[in-house]
Amino acid sequence: MKLILLNGPPGSGKSTLARRYADAHPPALALDVDRVRAMIGGRRENAGEAGLLARDIAVAAARTHLSAGHDVVVPQLLARPGFAERLEALAAETGASFHEIALLPGLAETRRRFAGRCSSEIETAEPLTEEDLAAAYERVAAYAATRPRASILRDEDAYPALLASLT
Template sequence: MPTLIHLNGPSGIGKSTVAQLYADRHPGVLNLDTDRVVGLIGGWRQNFWQTLGPARALAIGMAETHLRGGNDVVMPQLVAKLSEIDRFEAAAAAAGADYRELVLLTDYDDLHARWSARPPNPVDEIMAEHGGVSLLNKIYGDLTSFVRDRPAATVIETRGQSVEETYQAVVSALCPLA
C-alpha cells in the first residue's frame, strides 16, 4: 500500500534534508517539499503567507496523484493545525494510501544552533522578516503543544544525531521490523 510520509517538525530541524535522502534511496518516491511548490507561485517572496495555502493545496493534489499511481510520497512540511493535517490524511485516504506522521523534534538550544548554522535560504529570509528567532520559538511551542494531541504521530528525537542517524530513525519508524 502506498504511503504519504509526512515529516513534520520545526523550521531548521532537517525535514527537507532527510526527505531528500529518503527519496534518493527509495526509487519512485516523490519528495514533495511544499517550500519548493511555494517558490513556483509568482510573488511568493512578497506574499509568502498568502501563497502558502494555495501551495499546500497544490502539493496535496500532487501527493494524491502520485499515491494513486502506487508510489510513496515523502512530504517535509511543518504543520501545527489539525485542519491542515486532516487535508493530508484525506488525500491519502482518497488515494487508498496510508498516512504516517513523523515529527522530528529536539530541544530549543539544539534547534537554535541548527537554524543559525544552516546556509541561508529564501524561507529563512522570510522568517527573519517576520520575527526570526522569536518566530522560531513560537513555531516550536505551537508544534510541541500540537503533537501532544497527536497520539498516532511518531516523535523522533534528533538531538545530537547526524543526518544519517535521523534518516535511519525515520526508516526504523516506518518499518520497525526491518
C-alpha cells in the first residue's frame, strides 16, 4: 500500500497523474485537497482557515483509505514544510510506503498546460498571472530541493517515470 504525494506548480500535471494512477490501480484514491477546499463554505473570505480544514479532512480521508489497505495519491502544491511531513507520518502510522514526487516538467511546458486547462478546473482565489505561475514553479523547485527523499520528475510524459519511481 502506498501514499503518494505529487507536488508541483499549477499546470504541472499533478491532478492528471493522480487520476491516471487511481484509474489504473483501483480502488486507489486520488485525493485532491483543492477539491475538498472548494466544498468548504466561505473559503474565499477565510482562505487560510479553509485551507487548513481541507488538509485536515484530506488526512482523515487518507487515513481511512490506507487503513482499508488501499493506495492514496495526493496532488498538492507544496512550497513550505508541514503537510508533506504530516503525510509521511500518516504513511508510517498506517504501514504504507511514502513516495514524494515533485513534477517539474519545465516552465514552458507548465505554462502550456496551465493555459490549456478547461474552465471546470478548480478555481484559484485570484487568476494566476505568468509571473505568479513562474514564482510558484520556483517555490516548488526550491522546496523540493530541501526534501532529500523527494523524486523530481522532469519528463513531459511523467506517468512512466512515476511508476518507475514507485518501485
